[in-house]
Amino acid sequence: MRRKSRETRIGDILIGGSHTIPVQSMTKTDTHNVWETISEIHRLEEAGCEIVRIAIPDMEAAESISKIKKEVHIPIVCDIHFDPRLAIASIEKGADKIRLNPSNITEEGWIKKIASLAKERGIPIRVGANIGSLKQKPKSAVDALVDGVLEEVRILEGVGFSNIVISIKSSDVLVTISANEKIASLIEYPIHLGITEAGVKDDSLIKSSLGIGYLLREGIGDTIRFSITGDPVEEVKAGFTLLRSLGLRKRGLEIISCPTCGRAEIDILGLVRKTQRDFGNVVVPLKVAIMGCVVNGPGEARDADIGITGGNGVGVIFKKGKVFKTVKENSLYRVFKHELQKLVSKEEKSLNISDSFR
C-alpha cells in the first residue's frame, strides 16, 4: 500500500498522493554554458526525464535560468548551497522548485524572504539530508539523518512554509532505507528517493535499485533519481527500468533474454544489442523475448508480445508463447525486426503517439 503523502506541484507535474512517480535527473554540464545545458536537458527529455535539476553555484548561473526555461519542456529544479541570494534569484528567474537546506542559512530574515517568495510563486522547496557517509554506526546514522531532515522542516514550518519535498540520501543503502522508513512514518510530505554518491553506472544500478526499489515496494517514495557518475541519460533509463520492474510505470521495450548457457545455439547478446539499437527510442510498452533454446524459449516467455529463438540453422518467431513463423536462422533478425516494427506502429497508433515522439 502506497504511503499517503501530501500532493505538490513542480511545474506541470504533480507528485505525491496517488500520482505517477516521475523520473528525475540532474545536468552535469556547467550551468554557465547555457546551450550545452539546454542540449543535455533535451537529451534527457528524449529519454523520458520528467523533472531536471541544475546546479546554481553563483549569480551568473542563476541568470541563465530564464534562458534555459525558454528552451526546455520539463520543470527545472535549482540546486542551491548556502547563499540565500541565489535562492531568491533562482525563484525570480523561474525555477519550478528549489533544493536548499535552510539550516545552512543563518539569518532568519533570509529564510522568511525565500519562503514567502516561493509561496507567492507556488513552488516547493526540497530539503534533505544527504550526508555521504556518516561516522556513526548505522543505527545512529539513521537517527542523525532523520533528525537532520526534521530540523530543516521545522525551520520552514517555523516561517509558515509547508510546500515541502523531503529527501534522505546516504551512500549507505541500508541507512537510506531505514532513514526513509522512519521519516515516512513521521511526516506526510512527499519523498524524493535516491542513493547519493552511488558511483559509476554498474555500482549505482545495484545500490540505487536496491535502495530506491526496496522503499517503493514498501509504498514509500513519490519521485526518484538514480545518481550515476556518467551520462545522466543513463539515470533516466535506469529509473524507468526500475519503475517497470515494480509495475509502476511502462515505457519502451522490456527485453527478456536468457543469460545463455552451454545450451544456447544462437547469439543472444548480439540479437539483444541489435534490438536495442533499432528500437531503443520506442516509447510504447512492449515485452520482447530473446531466448537461447527452441525447446523452452517460447514457453518460458509466454507473456512476451513477440519473441525469437533458434538453433541448428532454424529461427523461430513466437507471439504470446505460440510459434508464429519459422524462418532460416540467417534471416531471423530481419523478419523479427519487420514484425516488431509492425507491432510498435500498431501500438503507437492505438496510443496516438506520433513519430515525432521517438
Next chain:
Amino acid sequence: MRRKSRETRIGDILIGGSHTIPVQSMTKTDTHNVWETISEIHRLEEAGCEIVRIAIPDMEAAESISKIKKEVHIPIVCDIHFDPRLAIASIEKGADKIRLNPSNITEEGWIKKIASLAKERGIPIRVGANIGSLKQKPKSAVDALVDGVLEEVRILEGVGFSNIVISIKSSDVLVTISANEKIASLIEYPIHLGITEAGVKDDSLIKSSLGIGYLLREGIGDTIRFSITGDPVEEVKAGFTLLRSLGLRKRGLEIISCPTCGRAEIDILGLVRKTQRDFGNVVVPLKVAIMGCVVNGPGEARDADIGITGGNGVGVIFKKGKVFKTVKENSLYRVFKHELQKLVSKEEKSLNISDSFR
C-alpha cells in the same frame, strides 16, 4: 533477522544456517569444449565466484565433468533437464550438486536411483520453478510457482531425500519476491536466489538487485546468482557489490563517487575508471571516495579510507575526512595511486593475503 534454513554442503562450501552467502555463476561456454569451459571457470574464480553451474545437455558433456573438476577450485553444479541418465552420470563423474526437477522424470525408479546416489555421495539437489513469465496474474503466478516447488520437494521427500536446495525464479521481480517470501515461510530448505531471464547487464543489475536484494534484507536467501546476458564475470562482480551494499560481504574496493554536477571541477569519471583499471583485482576491502568538490567532498566521504577531490589546479587527498595531502592537480592521480597502493599492501599483509591472490 535471517531466516533459519537447513545447512547443506556443496563441495567445500556450506550454505544455509548462518553461513556466509556465496556468489554463484554459470558458464556460457559449450560444456563439450572442456578447456574453454575450464578457462571460463578460472576467470570466474578470479572474480571471486564460489560455486559454478554448468549445463549438461548430453552424455558427452557429462563425460567432461571429471576433467573439468580436476582443473578448477570451486564446486561444480550440474544443470540437467529431463534425462535421468544425465543426472546419474553427472553424480558419478563428481558433480558437487545437481539441479533438476524430478517432476520432469516420469519413472519413479529413476528418481529413486538419482536420490539414492546423491545421498550416497552427500550432494544436494536443487529443485525449482523458474517459469520465465506466467500467463497468470501476479497473485496466481506466485501460487503456481510456490505449488510447483512444493511438488518437486514432495517427490524427493517421497523417496526419502531431503538434502534439497530450492529456487523460485521469475523474470517478474515482484512475483519472484512474493513467491520466495511465501516458500520461505513454508519450508526450511536453503534458498538460491535469482531473477531469471533478467536481460543484458543494465537490465539485470536493476531487476536482480531489486529482487535478490529485497529478499536478502528480509533475511531470505542462502546463495545468489545474477543472470546476465553477457560475460558471467559480470554476474560475480554484481553479486559482491550487492552483498556489500547489504553489509553481508566485503571484497575489493568500494568506490564512492559523486554523480558530478555543474559544480564539479575535476574529471570524476576518468579518475574512477583509472582507479578501477589499476585496482580492479584487489581483494581486500577498502572504501575509496572520488569527489567533485573540495568544499563538500572530504566531509561527505568521512568514512572513506582514502579519497580525492580537486579543482582550480589543486588536488586534495584525504583520509577519513581529514585532508592528508595537497598536490598539484596534474599529479593528483599519481600520488593517490601510490597512497592507495600502500593501503592495499598494508591490508593484504594484515589479512595475510599474498599477491598471488590478485
